[in-house]
Each structure stands twice: as C-alpha cells, then as structure tokens.
Amino acid sequence: MIGAGQLARMTHQAAVDLDVELTVMAQADTDPAVRAGARYRIGSHADPAAVSAVAALGDVVTFDHELVPAAVLARLEGAGVVLRPGRRALGFAQDKLAARADFRAAGFAVPAYAPVRAPGEVTDFAAEHGWPVVVKARSGGYDGRGVMVVAGPADIPPDVGSTEAGGEPAGPAWLVEEYVDLVAELAVVVARRPSGAGVVYPIIETTQVDGICRHLVTPAATVGPAVAAEAMRLGTAVADHIGAVGICAVELFVAAGGRLLVNEVAVRPHNSGHATIEANRTSQFHQHLRAVLDWPLGPTDPVAPAAAMVNLIGTADCADPSHNLPTALRVSGAHVHLYGKESRPGRKIGHVTALAATTAEALDVATRAVAALLTP
C-alpha cells in the first residue's frame, strides 16, 4: 500500500485479521500505519525507483492516497505491476477537471464548470451561472485545501489561473464551478473486484464545514428512501464507469428537488466509510483488501438501525486528545479511534463512531465523545 496514513493504519488492522502480508510505503516512521505496526519502507510516492522497489514486495499494489504521479503509475503498469485500482481509475481522483469532463460526456450529471486560465474566466463563468462560484485546484486538494467559495469579482484570488500546471496534468491548474445550493451531501461507498463484481454500502450523509468532513450519519437523515436508492444506483454506476477496484467512494451533491450531481470520487478507503468498522457487517478496510486481492466481498448490511461518525479534528488549544480518553470513554457506546498523529489545527487525528436507534442519538453520542477528547 502506497501511503501510511490513517487509512493504511486501519487497513493494517484488517490485514491482521486475514493474515494478509501488508507492507506500507511511508514518508516517515512516525506515520500512523507504521506506529500501528505495519511493515514499512520509507520513500517518496513520487520517486519511481522507490515505488517500484515497494511494488516488488507484493503481488498487488494499492493506495492510501491518490498522490502517485500518473507518470509513475504508467511506468509501474508498463512493468507489469498489478495496480488496484489501476491508473485510469486513479486518474478520476487525481484530475478534477478531466473527471468532470468525462462524467459529463458519459451522461452523469455534474455541477456546471469551466477550466480557468486567468481570473477573468472566473468572472465570465459567473456572468452565466451567477455568484458565488467555487474555484478549485485541479489536483492535489483535500480536506478543503484547494477549494474556495468566491462571492464576487473582488474576491477572486489574483493567482487563480496564473499557475499553468508545469507537470501533470497538462493544461490549466484550476477550474471554476457553480455554487450548488445543497440540500445535503451523500457518499456512496462501493467495493469492487477486478471482475467488476461489487457491493455497495447503505447511503451515508456527510456534513462538511470549510470543505472538511465534520461528521456523517447513516442512513441519510435529510433525504428520503427514493433519493437514497437513486444515489446508491448512481454511485455504483460511477464506480463501474471508472473501473474502480477496491473501495470507491462517490461523493454526491443533493440539490433542490432531490437532484443528484456527481461531485468527486476517491478510489481507496475513505473517511465517509469509517463508520463501517462498527456499523456494518464488513468494514471498508476488510472489503478493500478482499477486493484488491480479488477475494469474495462481504455483506454490507448495517448491524444497528443508525450510526454516526464524528471526525476528531485538531484544535489550537488541545495538544493531545489521548489524555482525555478516560473522560471520552465515559460516553457509553463511543467507539474511539485515534490515529497516533500529532495534533495540529484542522488536521484529522481520529474519529468516533456510535451506533444507536436513531441517527440523532448516534450523532449525539459521538459528538459528546469528540468534545471530551478535545477538551483543553
């Protein structure tokens, strides 16, 4: 597995159950998966030789992130390395502009968008679609980084469009898209084998603040069963379209009237699937291993009527939430996951899941435990 963050950490825990020999490629020996005891090699995911050396250790290469450059992926595929997911699927997560264009061409509804080569193109787009607009980095953004809501011409950052991507993808480094008035955001988590056989998890409703996922509930609290079913169908179709292998998370916008738009995809275990560890009969991490190894997938049924997950996001005044564990664990039914990461403001350093009779109750439990963990 290329990358050794919290996704690799939780994948390692699942690999122990199945006695799968997992080696992670880490940037440092303090990375979350390394601290959890995964075998590791230190190296840069952008260094072709280093990635090739790690790839040679196993039968299958999979990913904790989508940052391996396309050229490195091409070289690996050319050398016969089995990438799961493959380069094409990874491309949908790496290049938001190309993904939007491909999805639109394939008939999937997406927000209106345009490439941006100069600040004036943002103004042109807004003239057609109205203010505010959303300006996004074409690649590399995550957790709200690289995404800006621009209220009017005066707010356009002067450097938008000025950066022509020097490396890859070639072409403009930014895009602008309509600001969708959201009813809700949904995530569809799919697991898919190389043959295309797949399973889908029950619908997940996520809540973002400043572009970073704060919490999720399942089943969806805001949308009805018809929209939920349509979202699951759409998410599965997107995963099929991109040829994902392993976990694929499809993020959907729900606009007025229940209209669904494809926002982004991730082709790896995803934050929106964290509750599956406790809330579903097979966790996304077990499922990812099973899918990339081309083993039969497990059932995705929920084990409780409702679940919620709240991310533990570092704050300026709480240095180490593990000191608060005794207080947080007083919240009955809170499943605490700490990633072994140094706390920094805005950084995801853990999460808490709770199961309950209702999503409101589950969210209350998880929220209280997170509040306890973040107490200065």
Added chain:
Amino acid sequence: MIGAGQLARMTHQAAVDLDVELTVMAQADTDPAVRAGARYRIGSHADPAAVSAVAALGDVVTFDHELVPAAVLARLEGAGVVLRPGRRALGFAQDKLAARADFRAAGFAVPAYAPVRAPGEVTDFAAEHGWPVVVKARSGGYDGRGVMVVAGPADIPPDVGSTEAGGEPAGPAWLVEEYVDLVAELAVVVARRPSGAGVVYPIIETTQVDGICRHLVTPAATVGPAVAAEAMRLGTAVADHIGAVGICAVELFVAAGGRLLVNEVAVRPHNSGHATIEANRTSQFHQHLRAVLDWPLGPTDPVAPAAAMVNLIGTADCADPSHNLPTALRVSGAHVHLYGKESRPGRKIGHVTALAATTAEALDVATRAVAALLTP
C-alpha cells in the same frame, strides 16, 4: 503484556484504536502478536530479570497467559510494579487445586475433588464418587492437555501422583474430581477495573471436544434465561471474589437440573470471548485494555440476536488455511481471524465468528467457513 500469542495479537489491534502504547513480551519474533506489528521484547516469562525489564517499559503489566511463576509475580509486586490482574487473581488460574479449595471455602459450588499423591487416591475417590473420574494436572494444563477422563482402576496412568511438584505450587501435582454429567458448559466473561467496577457480557455457551473449545454460541442455546441469569450472577461473584482486573472468564458446568458448578477461571482475554469482537458493542480486547488502564468500560450489549464462534484448529492434512481464504470468504457473513501461526494438529490457529438471527444459523455459517479453511 507478558506473552505474544493470539490474545496479545487481538489486544494489539484494539490498542491501535486507542493509540495505547503496548509492548508484548514474546518468545520469538514469529509469535502472533509480533507478526501483527506489536512492539516486542524477546524473553522468557519465567526469567525474573527479563520480565522486570519489560515491566519497566510501561505503567501497567498485563498478561496473555497465566504462566509467569508466582515467585516472579511476587518479586514484581515487591518492586512496586503494577500487575493487572495481580498475583492473587492470577493464582486462581495457575493452581487448580488451590482454586477449588478456595472456591469451596467461599461457598461457591464446585465439583467434588481431592488432591492426588498416589494412584491409590484416585481409586479411593472413585469408591466414594463413582467412576469415571477426571484426573487433572494441578497447573500448566490448557486446551485439554493435562486433563484425563479415567473410566476405571485399570486406566489410571501409573505416573499420576508420582510427580510431587518440586517447584511451585508446593504439594501434590495432580487432583481428581467427579465426572460431572454435563447439560452444558457456560462461560461468563467479566471486565473489571481495579476499583471493582465491572461489566458482564451476555452468557456464552461453549462446546468442548477432547478438552479443547470447538465452538461457542451466544445467547446460550441449551439453558433457559433463569439459568443464564444465575450463571451471569455467579460468574460476576467469582470475578469479584478473586479480585480480577481486566477480563476474567469464568467457566461453569451446568449439571442436571440446571445446577451450576464453578470449573475454572482465566484472568485475561479468553477464547470464550472472541465473538465479542463483532457480536458485542465493546470487544473483550478493548475492554481488557480499558479495565487494566482503569478507564471507563464499554457497553456489552449484543449487536445481533445471536452469534457463534468456531475455532480453527490445525489438522494433519491442512498445512496453511490462508490458501483457502477465497473459498472461505464466499460464506457470507463469516468473520475470519487468522493468527499467523504455523498449523499443527490440535493447535488453535484462528477462529471464525458469524452473527445471525439464531444461534443455529450463526453456527452453520461459521462452521462452513471453518470447513472451507481446513480443506486440504
């Protein structure tokens, strides 16, 4: 944690969730917990200096087995090391003769028994209680080793009673006890903090073959709710009596008429609690860590109406069950746990848990997956 077997392996997985810094004392770097990535030191649990050195690494010492000699435990306690459980509680698991005597004196019903110093004492006991009888090693036995059912005088092994325990415990090395005509065997899994605050898991019914646990179901299939409730009360009282800290598993015999007898205790995570990983809101491994660290305990409620766990026990003709994973995972709902141990006949090398609407259905799922794993 002293010991690095499968119990330490699964404790390590739970420690990752809570970012608890766990170091295990292993006999070899191929031990299951080491293979799962736990930090480790190699050493013998019987070597006082080696155990002291490991103890110095942490705030609390706990155990994957009960094999640390009492003299070593006494030395650690004398040096101010925090043992959880402590020496007294461990003694109940280490010395079956002393445990029987103590339980009887405390008013807990136990099978009739007597110490054995010579084969003739087995005959004397049988004259009073009838044949067959059970002859047991006073200490060190597990998974059926050190336990014999003796049908009549001709079957008494000639060396029984001949071994006077040279080290500890002092006195006879064997005991004889009545052969209880069992209706069922139950396990009561309790988690207990140093203060005595504790929680108990729903009753577990175990099935042994040749003294080794083959499978379990929960709730109990054979006994009714009144006996189950009485068993949970009794198990909790036993855990309190011995002053257990961490997980304590109390094994009970159910004799004719629902009469409950205390058989043995374990003061560590226990095979009878393995289904708690998926079947209960807090696993015994998380609970053990929380209890020995004196943190609040979690809820023990089941997440499904019924669960079953079947041990994966090595056979002569199946070398490596991991080759059969793709077949075993076709059994929908089978939660496979492999311990990374070399397969040997009679050795516990993994287990499979299943949740279902009924214990029969859960047992069927888990049994089918185990059969697939053991296919030559």
